[in-house]
Amino acid sequence: xxxxxxxxxxxxxxxxYMVAVAAAPTRAAAAARVGVTASALTQGLAELERRVGxxxxxxxxxxxxxxxxxxxxxxxxxxxxxxxxxLARWAEAxxxxxxxxxxxxxxxxxxxxxxxxxxxxxxxxxxxxDLRLTVAPSGSLxxxxxxxxxxxxxxxxPSDFIEGIDTILCLEEPLHAYAPDGAAGGPPxxxxxxxxxxxxxxxxxxxxxxxxxxxxxxEVVAESNQPDVLREMVRLGxxxxxxxEAQAEAGPEPLARVRRRPIGLRRLVVVRRSGAPPDPAVDGxxxxxxxx
Amino acid sequence: xxxxxxxxxxxxxxxxYMVAVAAAPTRAAAAARVGVTASALTQGLAELERRVGxxxxxxxxxxxxxxxxxxxxxxxxxxxxxxxxxLARWAEAxxxxxxxxxxxxxxxxxxxxxxxxxxxxxxxxxxxxDLRLTVAPSGSLxxxxxxxxxxxxxxxxPSDFIEGIDTILCLEEPLHAYAPDGAAGGPPxxxxxxxxxxxxxxxxxxxxxxxxxxxxxxEVVAESNQPDVLREMVRLGxxxxxxxEAQAEAGPEPLARVRRRPIGLRRLVVVRRSGAPPDPAVDGxxxxxxxx
DNA sequence: GAGTAAGATTCAGAGAAACTAAATTATTGA
DNA sequence: TCAATAATTTAGTTTCTCTGAATCTTACTC
Numbered sequence: 243x244x245x246x247x248x249x250x251x252x253x254x255x256x257x258x259y260m261v262a263v264a265a266a267p268t269r270a271a272a273a274a275r276v277g278v279t280a281s282a283l284t285q286g287l288a289e290l291e292r293r294v295g296x297x298x299x300x301x302x303x304x305x306x307x308x309x310x311x312x313x314x315x316x317x318x319x320x321x322x323x324x325x326x327x328x329l330a331r332w333a334e335a336x337x338x339x340x341x342x343x344x345x346x347x348x349x350x351x352x353x354x355x356x357x358x359x360x361x362x363x364x365x366x367x368x369x370x371x372d373l374r375l376t377v378a379p380s381g382s383l384x385x386x387x388x389x390x391x392x393x394x395x396x397x398x399x400p401s402d403f404i405e406g407i408d409t410i411l412c413l414e415e416p417l418h419a420y421a422p423d424g425a426a427g428g429p430p431x432x433x434x435x436x437x438x439x440x441x442x443x444x445x446x447x448x449x450x451x452x453x454x455x456x457x458x459x460x461e462v463v464a465e466s467n468q469p470d471v472l473r474e475m476v477r478l479g480x481x482x483x484x485x486x487e488a489q490a491e492a493g494p495e496p497l498a499r500v501r502r503r504p505i506g507l508r509r510l511v512v513v514r515r516s517g518a519p520p521d522p523a524v525d526g527x528x529x530x531x532x533x534x
Numbered sequence: 535x536x537x538x539x540x541x542x543x544x545x546x547x548x549x550x551y552m553v554a555v556a557a558a559p560t561r562a563a564a565a566a567r568v569g570v571t572a573s574a575l576t577q578g579l580a581e582l583e584r585r586v587g588x589x590x591x592x593x594x595x596x597x598x599x600x601x602x603x604x605x606x607x608x609x610x611x612x613x614x615x616x617x618x619x620x621l622a623r624w625a626e627a628x629x630x631x632x633x634x635x636x637x638x639x640x641x642x643x644x645x646x647x648x649x650x651x652x653x654x655x656x657x658x659x660x661x662x663x664d665l666r667l668t669v670a671p672s673g674s675l676x677x678x679x680x681x682x683x684x685x686x687x688x689x690x691x692p693s694d695f696i697e698g699i700d701t702i703l704c705l706e707e708p709l710h711a712y713a714p715d716g717a718a719g720g721p722p723x724x725x726x727x728x729x730x731x732x733x734x735x736x737x738x739x740x741x742x743x744x745x746x747x748x749x750x751x752x753e754v755v756a757e758s759n760q761p762d763v764l765r766e767m768v769r770l771g772x773x774x775x776x777x778x779e780a781q782a783e784a785g786p787e788p789l790a791r792v793r794r795r796p797i798g799l800r801r802l803v804v805v806r807r808s809g810a811p812p813d814p815a816v817d818g819x820x821x822x823x824x825x826x
Numbered sequence: 827g828a829g830t831a832a833g834a835t836t837c838a839g840a841g842a843a844a845c846t847a848a849a850t851t852a853t854t855g856a
Numbered sequence: 857t858c859a860a861t862a863a864t865t866t867a868g869t870t871t872c873t874c875t876g877a878a879t880c881t882t883a884c885t886c
Contacts, residue, residue, distance in 0.1 A: 279875060303881090561862070
């Protein structure tokens with residue numbers, strides 16, 4: 243009893259030896275299969291036998307075979323080796339990013355237009371990846387990222403530097419001005435009034451700056467975070483708007499631009515927390531999001 | 535890929551550490567539970583993490599906890615530890631003789647009379663013991679023992695020394711002479727004719743020697759290996775016989791002895807193969823058979 | 827039978843792994 | 857700031873495990 247205070251400290255290596263000798267005709271062959279010398283195999287199996295505490299092998303002529311009672315141990319060995327193989331596969335998938343969890347947050351334009359197909363095909367290529375998508379305005383996304391509720395964000399680049407995050411440029415998106423039917427034509431001084439994103443919105447900041455440069459007044463009569471709502475407001479004649487081309491001109495009845503050149507560019511960036519431990523699953527998704 | 539040519543060489547010890555830290559609030563407590571220092575636990579888990587190749591732990595304040603993704607590894611660890619515990623129990627049973635296989639051969643008198651209760655209670659005390667009983671004449675039993683078809687034999691001691699077997703005296707059984715009704719009474723010279731065991735029987739040898747010493751002729755008119763058959767032959771008046779008391783005088787109508795003192799003693803011995811590897815299950819049964 | 831080859835084990839030594847004890851770092855709370 | 861707690865790092869020792877060489881045993885061949 244004193245020689246087995248706890249559990250026998252078997253190693254996967256030893257169990258592998260056991261499985262190998264059961265499968266191979268000779269020990270030399272088994273040794274070759276697991277890639278060690280016959281000597282190592284002998285010693286390893288002797289150690290296994292010692293730790294189990296029950297005789298497992300016997301010599302028949304110049305072969306040594308398993309004793310019948312070793313069948314129990316062999317079955318155990320097979321189970322553990324198989325499970326360890328599964329574990330190794332799982333670990334490999336985790337290491338390469340083929341499996342894992344990524345909590346992705348994007349603004350609507352990215353999820354619906356720019357990277358919709360990218361996300362879809364990445365998900366298809368990695369069926370074991372647990373991908374959770376949150377769609378929200380840029381500010382909310384960055385807050386969630388900093389708190390640790392998200393792993394990866396695609397949003398409009400914030401105007402102020404933010405501590406603790408790394409950003410990579412993903413794409414630059416032109417913002418065009420759109421007017422209700424029949425209202426276009428005058429100089430910028432006569433444009434408006436406007437329907438646009440709420441105060442605090444990153445995109446609104448870009449729009450305000452662009453209009454100011456052109457000398458257009460920026461009187462806001464309605465707000466929404468949803469570009470399709472803003473588009474319908476323009477169509478209803480409530481006011482003018484500056485919108486991403488992809489969202490203003492999508493659908494059966496696209497709005498018409500007030501002028502050919504954009505009012506401004508909004509920079510969409512891929513963002514991660516600086517301090518976060520490296521995670522191949524996040525890396526992989528970030529890469530495809532950047533490269534498109 | 536080059537760092538994992540085969541399988542990660544995890545040890546049961548490491549998996550035990552993993553299970554312990556999952557169950558205990560702190561690492562120090564886990565270390566105490568498995569009976570090592572906190573340092574050993576730290577190093578062992580670091581090694582496990584390195585071999586799996588996936589980060590498993592993270593520090594929260596001054597505690598280090600399992601990361602969520604370690605759940606897979608923990609499940610694996612629990613399975614393997616549990617199975618190893620089962621294996622250890624099985625091995626312990628084998629070591630002590632509580633489990634295993636014993637192929638026992640005995641002559642009929644032993645199985646039916648002298649050691650019937652011994653075998654029954656031994657079997658009851660060791661439910662996991664696979665006990666196989668063969669009943670045959672002594673000669674057959676010893677042949678089977680030498681060939682390896684039996685592990686343990688209880689039979690009449692052979693008159694000649696036999697190479698390769700170890701015998702221990704179990705009990706000495708008196709053999710008495712019995713005559714058909716009304717035939718008893720005369721001097722030994724007038725005894726007979728006889729019904730007895732076949733030529734070659736160990737018991738027949740003992741009987742022949744005993745009768746010769748008394749001066750009785752040994753004319754044989756019928757033979758059988760079965761004592762109950764011999765007893766019935768006596769009852770039918772076919773001849774006299776010399777039988778073990780236990781078999782001649784059992785049942786509702788016991789035979790009557792010709793004289794009070796036995797004709798001879800047959801020595802029943804417990805026999806094992808000399809070269810056989812030690813087997814606690816066989817040892818255990820041999821012990822109770824000898825001591826009765 | 828001697829000679830030889832195959833299968834396996836034993837031995838000695840080198841390198842890796844794992845443990846303990848002590849020193850160190852980091853965090854929490856008074 | 858001080859002390860206590862949790863864990864890790866470091867240094868040194870012991871234990872494992874492997875390779876390569878030598879040995880032992882068994883089977884086969886001439």
